[in-house]
Amino acid sequence: MKIEQLHALFLQCDSVCTDTRKIKKNNLFFALKGENFNGNTYAEQALKNGAKYAIIDEVQFNTSSKTILVKNVLETLQELAAYHRTQLNIPIIALTGSNGKTTTKELINATLSKSYKTTATVGNLNNHIGVPLTLLSMTTSTQIGIVEMGANHQKEIEFLCNIAKPDYGYITNFGKAHLEGFGSIEGVIKGKSEMYDFLTNNNKTIFVNGNDMIQIEKTTHANRFVFGKNNRDFDINIDFIEALPFVKSEYNNLEIESQLIGDYNFNNIAAAIAIGNYFKVKDHDIKASIENYTPTNNRSQIIKKGTNTIILDAYNANPTSMRAALLNFEKQPNTQKTACIGDMFELGKDAEKEHQNIVDLATSLNIDQVVFIGENFYKTKTKSNKSKQFNSFNDFKDWFNGSKTENNAILIKGSRGMALERILDFI
Template identity: 65%
Template sequence: MEIAKLHQLFLNCNAANTDTRKIKLNDMFFSLKGENFNGNKYAAQALDLGAKYAIIDEPEFKTTDKTILVENVLKTLQNLATYHRNYLKTTIIALTGSNGKTTTKELINTVLKQKYNTTATIGNLNNHIGVPLTLLSMTKKTEVGIIEMGANHQKEIDFLCNIAQPDFGYITNFGKAHLEGFGGVEGVIKGKAEMYNYLIKNDKTIFVNLKDPIQIEKTRNANTFSFGTNKANINIKFIKASPFVFCTLDEILIKSKLIGAYNYNNIAAAMAIGKYFKLENDIIKKAIENYTPTNNRSQIVKIDSHNIILDAYNANPTSMQAAILNLEKQSGNTVAILGDMFELGDEAKAEHQNIANLAESLDIDLVIFIGENFYRAEIKSIKFKSFDDFKNEYDIKSIKPSTILIKGSRGMALERILPLF
């Protein structure tokens, strides 16, 4: 079926859906396939559960005129998303980066929704499936779409940009993340900068942090709107992070609920984008000050006499370094519970040793390492090969009242530590 005709059918549906467990009445179900599943087998079930149409790519599963046969379901989902994006003509802001992109996306959305009807990526649905689903969740009421793009190899950001066709873009930073897939730090820079290449080629606007020399270098021939220094378009300044980030916007003091100096750039980017979209300073101030982090990202959790910095959603060498340097600055007794960092490939051994060396060199009262990579490192501190070993062998209640950093990659799921208190 032609995309234009399929789009007409989609406009009469409630939403795009790829999971029969979340089907709602009048959804359009896309029968995606993976290594261990075949969504075509669930097409009939989706219709029984209330889906208006089921998109399939295997003829034997066409049982009714509500099952629509296409050559490739995934490609159809992506093409439909691009068609829908152009049909709506919604302003699209895309962002990627090694660290902080989800927090930055949430902050941008928090600011812009004060004036505009916005749709933003939900959670971390930021890949070749999540981006199309986000685009298809937009309606004629959506004035600004905020699309987070994740990647772990070359050409992925370029591919996502061609689906979403953004009008604006921002890259949070270029750090040591997904080194295995990108092939080292230079590969990370090349891969993330694919967003810049798309925006420059299409004469779009890039938001730039002038404190980042890589951002400056990669956007020399671009339309830019900047923040970060006295030479920038917007006057934003860092004041302190003790532990919450304080900064100013045009000399107006803003007190955020985000901890760590590393979150300043995320806040500054959201404020700069708010200014570009003509929001008043007092509205931006209120939005930033009311934002509270969730989903295990720099959350402050109070348990008994402990202040816990729960940053267990993800980790890489760049974000881990920033988090433990921030912990050292906190007053009182400090504890770092650090879990393995994933997707580092050949660099895993060296990067875990580097983090271990740094953590042990800082003025942190207690450091505990969890995970096979840290366990293999040369470490004087307490270490455990697995979370279960930590849980079974360490009495966490023996820790005196402290500020406690809990950080590790998603696969470590270190939020499981909280119930142990």
């Protein structure tokens, strides 16, 4: 079946689904495969649950007039999304980066949705499956699309850009994330900059944080809209006021007080303000959208439990974001501070060095107690009497349950695989 024919069938459906547990009537089901599952085996169930058609790639499951046999389901999903993109007469903003992608995407979406009908990546569905699903969720009513892109190897951002064909792009930063796949910080910069290459080669526009010299240097010959602080030569100037406890900024004589902690979130807020300004969202709507945004999903959340104040930032971690979180935590105006820090994953050969660097930093800061959790942190060395190390979460839990925690500020941060939000259950 030609992609044009499949697209015509797609338009007859209400939406795309890859999980039979979430099938709704009139869905188009894609039978994707994974290491531990084969979606083809669920095609019949998907149709019974209400799917209009099921896309499969194994002939033995082609048992219905509603099953569509293709060579490769994943490649077909990607090809359909790329074709659908060509039929959408809308601007698409793509963003990537080592830290802050999802928060920045949510802020941009909140800002632009004040004036436009937007469709944005849900959660962090930002990979070779998530990006196509985001594109296929865009309809004729969508006025601006916002697509988050993640990567842990070279050429992934290039691949995703060739599917989404963005008109605008923004890279939040370049940090020590996914070093196992990228090899080094230089590899991270090269991999993320594939978005710059696509936009520059296609004469599109790049949003640039003017206070980030890597971004400035990488976009010298591009069409760019530059924002930042303390430089009136930028296209738009956004000033940082403070971040205690929440980030405050100023734009066009308007003071904006967010519900986000950490001065590292200033750049995320500034990007949303700048992009809102570029698309002519009214200043008071930009202010309202930033001030009303509340972080969720274990990202910089402030939680009160009894007499304790918890900074829950346990969605993910890498050396760059961990350093920023610890430095911000030290500044918090609380008398008693405890940091619960979990292993950072996907660091490859740099894992030992980067975990030791975090231990050295954390124990040097004005934090009363630092607790390190996980096999990597357990291997590190520290002479500090204010630190404790646990090889596993269960070992930590046994110790923590026996500790009395009151009137504390508690930072919880670690990689997704550590699931440190579990600590909330016994505070």
